Amino acid sequence: xxxxxxxxxxxxxxxxxxxxxLRASVLAYLxxxxxxxxxxxxxxxxxxxxxxxxxxxxxxVAWHALTLTLWTSAVMVIINTVMxxxxxxxxxxxxxxxxxxxxxxxDLPLAIPTLxxxxxxxxxxxxxxxxxxxxDHTLGWRIIFAPPGIILALLFITFPLVVRAVxxxxxxxxxxxxxxxxxxxxxxxxxxxxxxxxxxxLPMSSxxxxxxxxxxxxxxxxxxxxxxxxxxxxxxxxFVFGEVESENRAGASAMSIIMVAIALGLILGVxxxxxxxxxxxxx
Numbered sequence: 001x002x003x004x005x006x007x008x009x010x011x012x013x014x015x016x017x018x019x020x021x022l023r024a025s026v027l028a029y030l031x032x033x034x035x036x037x038x039x040x041x042x043x044x045x046x047x048x049x050x051x052x053x054x055x056x057x058x059x060x061v062a063w064h065a066l067t068l069t070l071w072t073s074a075v076m077v078i079i080n081t082v083m084x085x086x087x088x089x090x091x092x093x094x095x096x097x098x099x100x101x102x103x104x105x106x107d108l109p110l111a112i113p114t115l116x117x118x119x120x121x122x123x124x125x126x127x128x129x130x131x132x133x134x135x136d137h138t139l140g141w142r143i144i145f146a147p148p149g150i151i152l153a154l155l156f157i158t159f160p161l162v163v164r165a166v167x168x169x170x171x172x173x174x175x176x177x178x179x180x181x182x183x184x185x186x187x188x189x190x191x192x193x194x195x196x197x198x199x200x201x202l203p204m205s206s207x208x209x210x211x212x213x214x215x216x217x218x219x220x221x222x223x224x225x226x227x228x229x230x231x232x233x234x235x236x237x238x239f240v241f242g243e244v245e246s247e248n249r250a251g252a253s254a255m256s257i258i259m260v261a262i263a264l265g266l267i268l269g270v271x272x273x274x275x276x277x278x279x280x281x282x283x
Contacts (some may be wrong), residue, residue, distance in 0.1 A: 036229030038260065045253035056254040061230045065239035066258060072147055072235070073215035076154040081208045084162025085200060089192075091163075092170040107164075109157050118157050118224025121149065145227050150235065153221035158211035166200055169277075173199055204279040206270045213266040216259050 004152055046053055056062060091103055109117065123133040125143035135141040143149045173196070181191045219237040226233035228242060243252035 013087040041260065042255045043253075043258050044249050044263070045257040047250060052250070053254050053257075056251050057258060061234070062255060063241060064231050065234045065236045066255070067145065068150070068234070069216060069236040069259075070148045073154060073212050075213055076151050076158065077208045077212050079151075080155055080159055080162050080211055081204055084207060085166050085204055087159075088163045088166040088170055089196075104272060107160050110160050114153075114157060114218065114220030115151060121152055121156070121221070122200060125149065125152070133233050137245060144225060145229065145233060147226070147233065148223055149225040150233065153225045154211075154215045154218060157218060158214050161210045161214060162204065162207035165203045165210065169200060170196075177199045202273050202280070206273045206277075209266045209270045209273070213263045213270075216263050216266075233247060 045056075057066070087106065090101065091106075122144055123129060125135070127133055127136050127142070127144060132143055135143060141148065143152065177195050178191050181195050186194070217237055218235075219241065222235050223238055223241070226238075228234055228236070228238050234242070236255055238258075240252045240255050243249075243255070
């Protein structure tokens with residue numbers, strides 16, 4: 001047993017004072033930056049009580065904006081969870097020319113403004129462009145100013161979240177079980193499905209929840225790609241923007257409460273999954 005070093009009483013008091021000061025500074029910063037704004041939104045959104053809050057949310061325009069946000073985000077999550085996991089697998093398990101460049105490009109959606117994302121998609125899939133016009137006139141697929149444009153924008157923006165959630169786990173994954181399965185005659189697909197994929201379930205879920213939470217509040221790319229068409233392409237974030245422009249603080253705050261509640265629930269789910277993954281790795 002190592003003896004604790006002797007510290008003068010004055011030094012102990014200074015350490016304790018510094019610890020309490022640091023804690024108070026962090027709590028004050030979080031209160032000003034996060035807690036007080038959230039309380040203001042709660043006050044405005046609930047100023048007419050739960051009845052008024054529900055009446056605001058249940059209006060056809062608001063309800064459609066919320067459901068559109070949820071189902072487009074859900075479709076995006078399904079696609080990105082699959083493709084993000086496969087991308088992480090390729091980056092970890094294979095060597096090929098341009099791998100370092102591809103690994104850097106994966107993070108690009110996190111670095112560029114989402115407005116730029118919207119502009120890129122409009123230039124590529126706009127009805128006046130070659131590809132967008134061909135899809136519209138030949139296949140009847142309208143991308144821009146339609147829900148598919150929302151899904152495309154969300155796919156682009158949230159793609160790195162799944163890849164970066166799965167990739168570190170793959171890097172640290174013990175491959176002894178994969179080798180053992182191969183010696184027993186299992187094929188590559190069977191090994192991936194029965195051995196590798198179960199080990200990736202928690203990071204995949206974390207990346208999916210983070211993607212969903214990120215998609216709930218996306219505004220910049222959506223306003224460019226989908227516009228602001230009520231009952232068609234108006235998402236929850238765009239609805240809040242419209243209510244603010246109309247000086248309807250109660251309506252904007254009510255929708256904001258729903259969005260914050262959903263995002264907070266998803267983030268808590270991610271935190272629970274990460275703690276479970278840490279306990280599993282220690283065990």
